Amino acid sequence: MSALKAFSGGKRRPINLFFTEMIIVLLFFSISGAVILKVFASAELKSLQSARLERVMITAQSIAEAYSESGDLTSAAKLVLGDDVVIGETTLLLSDTKTEFHGVGTSYTTLLLENGSISMRAQESGAVSDAGGLYHLTMTFDADGEEIYSLSCSAYIRNGGEER
Amino acid sequence: MNRREKVGGTGLGVGYVTVMMIFAVICMTIFAVLSYSAASSDSAFNKRGGEYLKQYYAADSTAKEKLAMLDAIAKSAADSGFFEDFESAAAEVSGVKVSRVRDGFSANWTVKINDRQELAATVEFTADGGCEITNWQSRTISQDDSGEHLNVWDGSF
Numbered sequence: 510m511s512a513l514k515a516f517s518g519g520k521r522r523p524i525n526l527f528f529t530e531m532i533i534v535l536l537f538f539s540i541s542g543a544v545i546l547k548v549f550a551s552a553e554l555k556s557l558q559s560a561r562l563e564r565v566m567i568t569a570q571s572i573a574e575a576y577s578e579s580g581d582l583t584s585a586a587k588l589v590l591g592d593d594v595v596i597g598e599t600t601l602l603l604s605d606t607k608t609e610f611h612g613v614g615t616s617y618t619t620l621l622l623e624n625g626s627i628s629m630r631a632q633e634s635g636a637v638s639d640a641g642g643l644y645h646l647t648m649t650f651d652a653d654g655e656e657i658y659s660l661s662c663s664a665y666i667r668n669g670g671e672e673r
Numbered sequence: 674m675n676r677r678e679k680v681g682g683t684g685l686g687v688g689y690v691t692v693m694m695i696f697a698v699i700c701m702t703i704f705a706v707l708s709y710s711a712a713s714s715d716s717a718f719n720k721r722g723g724e725y726l727k728q729y730y731a732a733d734s735t736a737k738e739k740l741a742m743l744d745a746i747a748k749s750a751a752d753s754g755f756f757e758d759f760e761s762a763a764a765e766v767s768g769v770k771v772s773r774v775r776d777g778f779s780a781n782w783t784v785k786i787n788d789r790q791e792l793a794a795t796v797e798f799t800a801d802g803g804c805e806i807t808n809w810q811s812r813t814i815s816q817d818d819s820g821e822h823l824n825v826w827d828g829s830f
Binding site: 527541542554556562570663667 | 687702704705706708716724726727731734740748752760804807
């Protein structure tokens with residue numbers, strides 16, 4: 510009845526209309542705000558993931574370049590990440606790889622980056638001939654149990670320690 | 674005091690709040706979309722960079738495998754005392770072109786990185802067992818335009 514009065518030109522009409530409008534506006538604003546905040550949160554998350562991927566890519570490329578020169582993962586990782594890098598357990602599996610090269614086995618190493626929030630699994634394999642050794646390294650970076658980036662590279666080291 | 678304030682007694686007319694709310698929501702939506710768009714394009718750019726890195730190091734690995742094979746052939750040829758055999762043996766490695774240089778042989782090969790780029794390598798092998806990389810770089814795959822040129826000024830009058 511009072512609502513009818515309000516719309517039909519009673520004395521309280523503008524106040525009632527104002528509060529009705531306020532309620533509708535607040536409702537709409539809260540729904541829109543929730544959606545917009547969600548978009549902002551997604552953008553922030555995407556930005557953080559992108560920045561993390563960029564850091565990981567730079568680390569992977571730096572390790573790959575250092576590894577190309579030395580053929581040794583530990584020294585490459587220490588050169589890039591510093592001497593205090595946490596290098597996990599290394600396991601070595603022996604296997605033959607190529608006909609004219611003799612396999613020197615495959616090793617798996619785990620490195621922890623950024624205070625342990627990112628782990629790097631490294632799989633290293635190699636084959637040696639009379640002339641030199643060809644080594645392959647595959648780096649896989651994981652964060653929160655999910656793979657975020659992976660890079661494979663190689664190094665050829667001549668016998669006698671000459672770097673290539 | 675205007676008529677609206679007299680009637681309403683609140684200082685705000687009916688519809689004013691709605692207009693302000695619509696303006697605020699539009700502004701917030703624009704900022705949110707711009708923010709998401711910037712983050713999204715940044716992420717896409719990083720992913721493209723990551724893909725290129727993978728492609729480059731895959732090509733680099735393939736090129737190094739060929740280098741290892743050629744070096745083994747060169748070592749074997751040098752040890753046998755017939756270094757001239759290197760030319761015929763190295764030419765059998767797929768994609769490798771061998772040419773004679775002053776002190777030995779020069780081998781060059783390319784490995785495709787992607788549709789637009791390739792990795793070109795040139796290595797010189799000498800009879801004393803030496804091996805020197807003279808070129809190892811990525812370059813744009815040259816398009817064979819065969820006679821097609823841009824219609825630009827050639828500098829003559």
